Amino acid sequence: MSTPRQRLRLAVQKSGRLSDKSRSLLTRAGMDCEWRSGRLDGRCLDFPLDLMLVRDDDIPQYVAEGVCDLGIVGRNVVEEHFGGGDERIQVLRPLGFGHCRLSVAVPERSGVRQVAELGGTRIATSYPNIVKRYLAAQGLSAHLVEMAGSVEIAPALGVADAVCDLVSTGSTLDSNGLRELAVVLRSEAVLVRTGRSLDPVLESHLARLQARLSGVLRAEQAKYIMMNAPAEAVDRLRGIIPGMEEPTVIPLGTDRRRVAVHAVAPEPIFWETMERLKEAGASSILVVPIEKIIE
Numbered sequence: 001m002s003t004p005r006q007r008l009r010l011a012v013q014k015s016g017r018l019s020d021k022s023r024s025l026l027t028r029a030g031m032d033c034e035w036r037s038g039r040l041d042g043r044c045l046d047f048p049l050d051l052m053l054v055r056d057d058d059i060p061q062y063v064a065e066g067v068c069d070l071g072i073v074g075r076n077v078v079e080e081h082f083g084g085g086d087e088r089i090q091v092l093r094p095l096g097f098g099h100c101r102l103s104v105a106v107p108e109r110s111g112v113r114q115v116a117e118l119g120g121t122r123i124a125t126s127y128p129n130i131v132k133r134y135l136a137a138q139g140l141s142a143h144l145v146e147m148a149g150s151v152e153i154a155p156a157l158g159v160a161d162a163v164c165d166l167v168s169t170g171s172t173l174d175s176n177g178l179r180e181l182a183v184v185l186r187s188e189a190v191l192v193r194t195g196r197s198l199d200p201v202l203e204s205h206l207a208r209l210q211a212r213l214s215g216v217l218r219a220e221q222a223k224y225i226m227m228n229a230p231a232e233a234v235d236r237l238r239g240i241i242p243g244m245e246e247p248t249v250i251p252l253g254t255d256r257r258r259v260a261v262h263a264v265a266p267e268p269i270f271w272e273t274m275e276r277l278k279e280a281g282a283s284s285i286l287v288v289p290i291e292k293i294i295e
């Protein structure tokens with residue numbers, strides 16, 4: 001009988017828009033991985049984690065089949081290959097990078113002004129399954145022209161009336177004379193796991209990995225805020241910082257009327273928020289970054 005595998009296997013994009021940020025996230029979560037150039041695998045030195053470096057389109061399949069336990073991939077790719085509630089793969093959490101949207105766009109001069117008018121048109125896309133589901137949900141049917149890349153040039157070539165493609169800044173649409181009509185899906189990189197059951201040892205490694213990722217992602221968003229204020233202003237101050245946890249309130253010296261307020265704010269603190277705190281009576285307001293959080 002062979003001994004069960006002791007190390008998690010994670011599939012990440014070999015080279016492309018998600019690769020550097022996937023690597024950087026693992027490093028920030030304290031997983032120092034060896035990436036040797038030209039190799040299709042990597043190894044984490046201080047965590048039981050092995051990496052498979054592959055094309056992003058292959059990641060959902062590897063994870064669904066259990067070749068890898070986990071993957072880091074765009075939600076758009078997961079939805080295209082295993083969308084609509086397929087249980088062979090589970091999205092565990094968003095990872096805060098690789099943001100984009102899958103949008104329908106038409107040429108500037110097109111008479112199509114709303115989604116309802118897409119029925120019967122030719123739509124070029126690399127995401128036929130997502131587009132089919134989207135149109136069906138609107139009670140529409142259209143002719144899909146499947147393209148592996150350069151979708152944005154399809155209308156100019158005369159092979160499609162509309163496109164459905166990924167957009168981030170919108171400059172590709174602009175430079176091809178296309179007008180965004182509707183957002184079909186909002187996407188970012190996500191951590192996925194296989195729907196298959198894992199050995200308890202691997203499950204416990206996965207729980208640790210998830211806790212580390214949550215810790216680092218929460219910490220990057222969160223800020224530690226400190227200020228001085230009159231004691232009676234504390235309730236007002238709490239209302240100003242969205243989602244602020246119960247603050248620590250410390251009396252200042254022997255004067256019980258003034259306090260120091262310390263708290264973790266789960267979201268970034270903008271200048272406007274600091275100005276409102278000042279108006280509500282706070283002074284010496286300090287906002288500092290948090291490196292790590294463990295609940």
Ligand code: PRT
Binds near residue numbers: 057165173
């Ligand atoms: O070689 P491999 O198959 O692994 O990579 P790939 O070439 O298929 O994918 P890659 O590296 O281009 O993208 C990987 C993932 O990044 C995608 O699946 C998305 O989840 C995410 N992502 C985020 C994007 C974009 N932003 C993006 N802007 N993927 C593609 N684009 C393209 C889009 O297709 C269009 O051509 O960028 C253009 C639009 O960008 P803007 O800024 O002009 O709007």
Ligand code: ZN
Binds near residue numbers: 055056057
């Ligand atoms: Zn790809």
